[in-house]
Amino acid sequence: xxxxxxxxxxxRIEVDRRLGHEWDEWDGQALPGGGNFAxxxxxxxxxxxxxxxxxxxVVFLAAxxxxxxxxxxxxxxxxxxxxxxxxxxVLAWLxxxxxxxxxYGPALLLPERLAERGPFLALMRxxxxxxxxxxxxxxxxxxxVEVFNGLAARRGxxxxxxxxxxxxPRCLAKxxxxxxxxxxxxxxxxxxxxxxxxxARRAIRERRPRAVVAVACERDMVSGIHDxxxxxxxxxxxxxLPSGPCKDASVDVAKFESWVRSFVEAR
Numbered sequence: 001x002x003x004x005x006x007x008x009x010x011x012r013i014e015v016d017r018r019l020g021h022e023w024d025e026w027d028g029q030a031l032p033g034g035g036n037f038a039x040x041x042x043x044x045x046x047x048x049x050x051x052x053x054x055x056x057x058v059v060f061l062a063a064x065x066x067x068x069x070x071x072x073x074x075x076x077x078x079x080x081x082x083x084x085x086x087x088x089x090v091l092a093w094l095x096x097x098x099x100x101x102x103x104y105g106p107a108l109l110l111p112e113r114l115a116e117r118g119p120f121l122a123l124m125r126x127x128x129x130x131x132x133x134x135x136x137x138x139x140x141x142x143x144x145v146e147v148f149n150g151l152a153a154r155r156g157x158x159x160x161x162x163x164x165x166x167x168x169p170r171c172l173a174k175x176x177x178x179x180x181x182x183x184x185x186x187x188x189x190x191x192x193x194x195x196x197x198x199x200a201r202r203a204i205r206e207r208r209p210r211a212v213v214a215v216a217c218e219r220d221m222v223s224g225i226h227d228x229x230x231x232x233x234x235x236x237x238x239x240x241l242p243s244g245p246c247k248d249a250s251v252d253v254a255k256f257e258s259w260v261r262s263f264v265e266a267r
Contacts, residue, residue, distance in 0.1 A: 022219035023245040035241025035249075037138040037218055041150065044127065044143035045100060047136070051127045052096060056089045095119060103150055116152045121226050124148070128222055141218035145236050148225060153262055157211060157233045161188040164263050165209035167224075169216055170195045171246045172239070179253035180215065187260050189213075201227060213259045215251055217241060235259040 019026065063078075063085050070077040095114065102109045114120070124144045131140035166184050168177065170193055177193075184191045190207070194200035204212065211233045214224055221236045228234050237256050239249040 019246050020217075020220060022217075022223065026245055028244070031241055031244055035244065037142045037238070039139040039143040039146075041103065041143050041146045043136075044140055044147050045103075047131050047134075047140045048123055048127045048144075049096065051123065051130045052092055054130065055126065056092070059085055059089070103147055108151070108154055112155060116148055116155075117230050120148070120151075121229060124222055125226055138218045141222045142238055145218065145221050145225070145238055148229070149235055149259075152229075152233060152235055153259075155233070157263065158265075159210040159263050161264050162190070163210040164189045164260065165204065165207055165212050166191040166260070167194050167200050167203065167212060167214040167216075169193070169220070169239075169246075169249070171249045172215070173248040173250055176239075176249065176251045176253065180251070180256055183253060183257045183260060187257075187264055189260060189264065200224065204228060204232070211235075211263050213237070213256070213263065215239060215256065217245060217249070233263075235262070 060082075063081050066081070067078040070081055095110070098109045099115065099120065102115060108115065124141075127144065128137055128141055131137045164187075166180070166189055168180055168191060172180070181191060192200070192203040192207075194203065200214075209232065212228060213235050214221065214228075215237045216224060216239065218238050221238055225234055225236055237251060237259060239251045241247075241249050243249075
């Protein structure tokens with residue numbers, strides 16, 4: 001619960017910004033590290049392993065608690081269920097091992113539907129929830145985006161200039177926005193400034209791009225990747241938040257240009 005002082009700060013801050021719903025819990029204080037949540041990919045994998053272990057433990061516990069009732073229905077059923085749960089757990093850890101090897105190794109060992117889509121997107125969201133309990137959500141989400149980008153970029157997807165859509169948030173500082181617009185102009189790709197997540201999704205539906213380069217904070221990026229990456233290729237660039245969320249965000253324009261170039265050059 002926010003203190004009276006925190007509420008007063010939050011009210012004063014909100015007069016010149018509109019917070020996204022992912023930041024409802026923000027108390028108005030400066031963000032750790034000046035809003036820079038840069039974190040190595042390994043942090044995501046550690047929390048993801050913890051998440052898989054927690055999920056497996058919960059499923060096994062549920063199967064154990066249901067064991068007597070399942071036996072009433074059919075005597076062998078508890079054994080069948082436990083074997084099924086064990087098999088799925090083994091498959092999940094095998095998939096996780098292949099994901100690790102794909103990211104750190106020389107070759108992609110998983111198809112796109114099993115790496116950047118499907119189970120990876122689910123694991124990303126579950127891992128965010130676990131990391132949140134440890135106060136590490138933003139760092140872990142930054143690492144998750146790094147892993148996602150690392151896998152997606154190695155697919156080598158190419159599209160035409162008019163087939164790529166750049167999505168940026170309303171909260172970019174003027175110099176950051178100017179830099180992005182300059183890069184987009186040179187590569188002749190359209191830019192959409194999204195004031196809300198649903199408007200970004202609407203822009204994708206209406207423009208029907210074949211690929212997206214998105215700029216957002218870690219929280220919005222994970223949510224956006226989950227919504228979009230299952231349908232079209234996405235590369236995401238997270239921002240730094242020196243003035244707190246939803247205001248005067250900065251971005252690595254050189255890295256942004258490299259993402260745009262990776263889609264539209266040497267087609």
